[in-house]
Amino acid sequence: MKKTNWLLLVLALVLSMFLVACSGGSDDTSNSTDDADSEDTSDTEGEASGDSEQVLNLIDGAEIPTMDASMATDAVAFQWLGSTMDGLYRLGEKGQPEPGIAKDHEVSEDGLTWTFNLREDAVWSNGDPVTANDFVYAWQRAVNPDTGSEYGPYMMGGVIKNAASIAEGETPVEELGVTAADDYTLEVTLEKPVPYFESLTTFGTFLPLNQAFVEEQGDQYALEADTLLSNGPFVMTEWNHGEGWTVEKNEDYWDAENVQLQQINVKVVKDTATGVNLYDTGEIDRVGLSSEFVDQYRTSEEFQINEEPTLFYIKMNQENEILSNVNARKAIQMVIDRQSMVDVILNNGSLPAVGDIPQNFVTHPESGEDFRELNGDLVEYNLEEAQNLWSTAKEELGIEEAELNYLGGDSEVAQNLDAYIKDQLQQLEGLTVNVQSVPFQERLDRDTNMEYELQNSGWGPDYIDPNTFLNMWVTDGGNNKTGYSSEEYDSMIQKANTELAQEPVERFELFLEAEKMLIQDDAVLAPLYQRATAQLWKPYLKGVIVNPMGPDYTYKHAYIEGK
Template sequence: MKKTNWLLLVLALVLSMFLAACSGGGGENTGSEGGEGEGEGNTEEAAGDSEQVLNITDSAEIPTMDASLATDAVAFQFLGSTMDGLYRLGEDAKPEPGIAKDHEVSEDALTWTFNLREDATWTNGDPVTANDFVYAWQRAVNPDTGSEYGPYMMGGVIKNAEAIANGEAPVEDLGVKAVDDYTLEVTLEKPIPYFESLTTFGTFLPLNKKFVEEQGDQYALEADTLTFNGPFKMTEWNHGEGWTLEKNEDYWDAENVKLEKINVKVVKDTATAVNLYETGEIDRAGLSAEFVDQYRSSEEFIVEEEPVLFYLKLNQEANDVLANVNARKAMQMVIDRQSMVDVILNNGSLPSVGDIPKNFVKHPESGEDFREINGDLVEYNVEKAQELWSTAKEELGQDTIELNYLGGDSEVAKNLDAYIKDQLEQLEGLTVNVQSVPFKERLDRDTSMDYEIQNAGWGPDYIDPNTFLNMWVTDGGNNKTGYANEDYDAMIEKANNELAQKPVERFETFLEAEKKLIQEDAVLVPLYQRASAKLVKPYVKGVITNPMGPDYTYKHAYIEGK
C-alpha cells in the first residue's frame, strides 16, 4: 500500500503551485469573475462621473455562444449577459421581466401564455417576437441540431419535446406557438413546479431565424456572426485570449444599464490574475489557498458560497473496475475532503457529502435543509476503503489496476487533480494517470464518454432537487457514466409525474433517490461544494450573484468612485 502524509503533499504544493476551486455548472471556474451582490442603488447619480468599464477575467475560453449548443458555465454566463429570454434572474434569484411583460397559467397548469413587450429589438434591427422563441425552442429539440440541453431541459417539460428529440415527431408538434407576434403560448407535458424559473435559463433564449440562417455554419463562431437582444453585445472575441462586451444602446431597458463596457481576459494562472488585480488592470481576482491567507484581512476580500458541486464521474462502461460497486465505494471513502477544503482549497468551500448542495432547497413543510435531513452519504475511512478495494480486486481477479483521470489544464485544475490522484493512489495497487486537457476538449470527451475518471462539476439549472438528481436517469443527456438503475429511474419518474403537485411526498422521494444514487450505488465520488474567495475592487457595485444559470448578472452593475 502506498502511504501518503497529506501534510507533506500540501507543503510541496504550497511551495510550487497555486490552488483554487475548479469548474462550475459543468464548466471551468468563473470564480475570478466574482462580484458584490449589492443590486440596488444603480442610479445615474450613484454611478457619477466614473468610467463605466468593468475589467474581469475568466479561466477558460467560451466553448460556444450558440444558445442551442451551450452546456457550460462560461457560455451561459455570457449568453446571459448579452441576451434576454422571457424572464431573467434578478435579486435573490427571482425572475424579473425580460422579453415577457407577464404571463397567465391555466387552471390545470399545462398552458402558459406569455405577453411580450413590443419595444425589444435585435442588434440587426429586427423586432423580437414570439416567433423567435418558437424557432429557438424547435431548433433546440431538433435532432439535426445536435443539442444536449434542448432534449435534456425540454424533454418531459414542453409537450412533444421528447418525441421530437427521438425523431418520432416533427418539430412543428412542439408545444410552443406564436398566437401573434407578441403572444407566446406554451403547452407543457405535465405540471412543472419550477417552469417560470426554467424560462430564465440559456437553453430557452430566443433566436432570430433570419440571422441564424443567413450565417449558416458560421453562426455564433465570431462576434460578428452573432446578434443580441440583451443589455450588452459582444464586439470582440479573440479566441483563447478574451472578449469584449459593450452596452447595447438598442436594448429595451438600456436606460437602466450603466456599464459601457466589460473587458474579459482569459487567465488560467491565479498568480497572474492577482498581479493584474494589484496593478489595477482587472477589478476582480479569484484567490487560491496561499493568497487567501495573504488577503484575508483585506477589506477587498470576500467569500461567496455557491450551490455548485464537484465530484468524480466514474465511467462504468469504460472498464470492469469502475463497473464494480465495491471499487467505487472504496474511491468514495479514500479521499480526505475536509483537508481538501481546509488546506488545499482554503477558500470557504465545503466538503460534499451527497448530490444536493447545502442551503439549496428546504423541506416544503418543516423548512429543514435537504442536506441536513439526508446528512453525510459518504465518509472518509481509509481502512474501510482498503477492505472494499481488496474485495473489488478479488471479484475482478486483478492485483494491480491502472485508471486514466481526465482533468483540466489550468494551474488550479492541475494542482487539485494532483491532490486527488495522491489520495486515490492510497488504494493498494492503484495507479492513476492524470490527463490535463482544455475545457472544451473535456466537454467533448464527456459527451462521447471518452474518459474513465473525470473531475466534473454541476451548478443548478433551476431551484429544485430535480436539477441535480434527474441527471442520472438511464440514458439521461448529462448522465454519461453508464449508470442505469430501474429503481432509481422509477423514483425520479414518480417525483416528476405522480407527485408533481404533492410537494411533501415529492421532496421525500428525492431524499430516497439521493441515498440510492450516492450511498447504495456509489455512482459519483463527491468532492466539494464550491465557494469563491476573491478580491473585488470597492468601486464595483450592483453585481448580482446567482445560484443558477449565469453566475453573475451585470445588467445592474456600475462603477462608483473609481
C-alpha cells in the same frame, strides 16, 4: 493515514483544474466567469454617484466560442448571452426569475400549458420588435437535428411537447409544443408538468432569435460583433478574437433606465499572476485568485470567498468487476479525507462534498430548511471503516490485490491533485491506482464511451431544482455513464417528475430519499468537494448579482460608486 509531507508539497496548488459539465469554462478558470457563483456582492437598490465613470473592466480566462444561443455550451458564452439578451425571464436576486420579455404568465390547472404575455416595448438592436415568433423560431431551431445543437435536445427533450422526437428526426419541427397565439402571446405545451419550467426559461438555450437576421447572416451568425443582435441590457460593439470584447449599454433596451453601466471591457488573460498584477495596478475591477495568492490577500478588505453550487466527485464505472462491488465503492467513498483536501490543498473556501446536492442550493418548500442540512452527511472520512469495507469487498471478489485506472486531467495542477487522490485511495490495502492524465476533450470522449474505471468529474446546475443533479443517474441517462441501473431509483425520479410534479412537499421529500439511495446505499459516486473561489473585488463595484446557474453574473443592476 494522510501523509503530511504530501500536504506541504501541494499547499500552493490552484483549484481550477477540471472542466465542469454543464456550462463548463476553460481548463484554467482562475480568471474566468466560471469561477464565481455565489451570494450577491452588494445591494442592487443603490445608484451610481454622479462623478463615477460607469465603465467596468474585467478579464476572462477564455475566448467566447460563439454568441449563438442554440450552439452555446460553455460558461463564457452563457455569461455574455445573458448580458446582451433577454429571454422570457432573467435571473434576479438569489437566483429568482424576474421579468424579461415576458410580463407574466399563466399555467393551466394540469400544469401542461404555459401562456406567456409578452411586453410590447421590447426591440432588437436593429429596431425590429421582439415577438412571440422569435421564441417559436429559436426553440424550433434549437431542437432541429439539422442545427446540431447540443443543449437544445438536452434542455427541451422530455420537457416541451415533441422536442425529443423532433431531435431524433422522427417528428416535423413544426410540431414542437410552442406557438405564437399572436405577436405578444406565447403558448408552450409541455410533455408533463415541470415544476422548474419558469427557472428553465432563464437559461441561454431558451433565448429568442430574430429569424430574418439569423438567416441573412447564415453560417456567420453570432461569430462577430456585427453579425449578432441584442435585445438585452448591453450590445456587443467590439469583439477581437483571442484578445477580448466590449459591450455597451443598449439605449433601446426596454428597461434601459435601470441600467447604469455604460460599458464593460473584457480582456482575455489566462495567467493568474498577470491578472493579479492588472488588479493591483487598477486596470481591472475583479480577479480570481489561485491558491498561491490566497494567503497573500486573505486579510485584504477586497478579498471574497464565493461559494458555488458546483460539485466534484469520483465517478466509478460499475462495468468494472471490482467497482461492481458496493462495498468496494463505499470503501473508496470513506478513504478520502475531504476536509484536509479543501483546507490545505484547495485553500479557497471550497467545502467537503457529502452528497449529490450542494448546500445552499434548494430549500424545503414548506419548512424552508436547506436540502443538504435536512439530509445531512451521506459520506464521511473513516479510514478504519474503509479498510473493513475493502476487506469485505476483496473477500466477496475472491482477490487479495486490486488495480484500478484513474482518469484525470493533463495540466500540472490536475496531475498534482490527482496524485493526492491516488495517495488517498492507495491507503486501501492491496490497491494500486494508475493515474491516466489526458486532455479534457479526450476525457469527455472516454467518459461518453465509458472507457474509464475511476474518473474525477464535476457538475453544476442547469436550473434551480434537485432534479438537475439527481436525474443524471437514471438508467441509461445521457450523463450517467457509470453503468448504474436501479429500477427503484428510476421509479423514484420518475414519480417525482410525474405523479408528484404538482405536489412540492411530497416531491422534495422523495428527492431526499433518492439521494440517500444514490450515495449512502448504492455508493454510485464518491463526493469530493463543493467548489468555492477566492477573488478580489474593487470596493466601488456595486450591484453585481452572482448567480447559481446560467450566467455567472448579472450586470444589469451593477454600477460604479466612489471610484
